[in-house]
Amino acid sequence: MSEIKYIAIDGVIGAGKTSLAQKLSEKLGANLILEQFEENPFLAKFYDDRKRFAFQTQMFFLINRYKQQLQLNQQELFSSYIVSDYIFEKDRIFAYLNLSGEEIKLYESLFPLLERDIPNPDLVIFLQSSIDRLLENVKVRGRSIEKNLTRAYLSELSEAYNNFFFKYSSTPLLIVNTSEIDFVNREEDFDELYSQIFREDRGFIEYFNPEVKL
Numbered sequence: 001m002s003e004i005k006y007i008a009i010d011g012v013i014g015a016g017k018t019s020l021a022q023k024l025s026e027k028l029g030a031n032l033i034l035e036q037f038e039e040n041p042f043l044a045k046f047y048d049d050r051k052r053f054a055f056q057t058q059m060f061f062l063i064n065r066y067k068q069q070l071q072l073n074q075q076e077l078f079s080s081y082i083v084s085d086y087i088f089e090k091d092r093i094f095a096y097l098n099l100s101g102e103e104i105k106l107y108e109s110l111f112p113l114l115e116r117d118i119p120n121p122d123l124v125i126f127l128q129s130s131i132d133r134l135l136e137n138v139k140v141r142g143r144s145i146e147k148n149l150t151r152a153y154l155s156e157l158s159e160a161y162n163n164f165f166f167k168y169s170s171t172p173l174l175i176v177n178t179s180e181i182d183f184v185n186r187e188e189d190f191d192e193l194y195s196q197i198f199r200e201d202r203g204f205i206e207y208f209n210p211e212v213k214l
Contacts, residue, residue, distance in 0.1 A: 004122045004198065006072070006082040010090050011127030011178075012158045013149065014134035014141075019184045020127065020193075021085035027194065030081030033072070036064060038145070046098075047148040054098035058107065062091050066114045088118045089170065090161075097160050123172045125197065126165045130179040131155050174202070177209045 007024060009017045018034060025032040037043060042057040069088050095107050129137075134154050138146050165175065174197060183190040189210070196208045 005080065006084075006119070006121045007123050007125065007197070008084040008087045008121035009125045009127065010085075010087050010161075012129065012134055012154060012161050013146070014137035014154070015127040015129045016137065016178055016184065017085040017127060020125070021083045023183065023190055024194070024197075025081075025083040028081040028083065030083045033068065033082060033084035035086045036068065037061075039064065044145045047146065050098055050153075054100075055103045058091075058095055058099060058103075061094070062107075062111065062114070065091060066118070069118045072119050084121070087121065087124055088115065089168075090164070093157075093160050093164050097156065120171050123174060123197065124168070124170075126161070126168075126173060126175045127178050128162070128175060129177075131158060133179050134158070172202075173205045175205070175207045177207075181210045 007030075009021050009024075011017050021032060021034065024030065040057060040060045042053050042060055046053040046057040065086070065088055072082060092111065095104065095111075099107060131151060131154055135151060138149055138154075165173065176193065176196075181189040181193070183193050192210060193208070196202070196206070
C-alpha cells in the first residue's frame with residue numbers, strides 16, 4: 001500500500017464525515033477541505049420540495065465541488081496531508097437519486113468533463129451507520145436547514161450510498177461501521193479507527209466493524 005497523504009471521507013448525512021475529517025486534520029496537521037453546503041441557496045428549498053429544486057441544488061453542488069477540488073493540486077505544495085469530508089464522485093449518488101430523465105442526460109453531458117480534472121485521494125473512508133443513528137446525529141447537531149429531513153429520504157440515500165461503494169474501485173477504500181462507536185466523544189474509538197486507517201497491511205478494500213464496548 002502506497003503512502004497515504006490525501007484522505008477523503010464520505011457517507012450519508014449525519015454519518016460523521018466532517019467530525020472525523022476535523023479530528024484527522026488536527027492530529028495530522030493536515031490541510032482540511034470541507035464541503036460548503038451552507039453556500040447552496042437551494043438546499044433548504046430542496047428538503048422542502050425535492051422534485052422542484054433537485055436540479056438547481058445538484059448543479060450548484062457540482063460546480064462548487066469542482067472549483068474547490070481544483071485547488072487541491074496547488075494546496076499539496078503547502079501541506080503534507082490533505083483531509084476532505086467528501087469525494088467528488090459522490091455527486092453522482094445524489095444526481096441519480098433526485099434528477100429526472102432529461103435532467104440526468106444534461107448532468108451526464110457535463111460531469112465527465114469536470115471529473116477528469118479532479119485528483120484521486122490515496123484513501124477513501126466510507127462511514128456506514130444505521131438510520132436510527134443517522135437521525136439521532138442530525139437531531140443532535142440541530143442544523144435548521146435539515147429540519148425537514150425524513151427517515152424515508154435518509155433510508156433511500158443510505159441504500160444509494162451502499163450500492164455506490166459496493167461497486168467502487170477508483171481508489172483504496174476503508175468501509176467503517178459507525179453505528180456503535182463514537183469517535184467524536186470517545187478518544188479510544190478514534191484511536192482505534194486511526195490505527196485502522198494507517199495500518200501497513202491494509203488491503204485495497206477493507207471493512208472495519210468495531211466491537212461494541214459495554
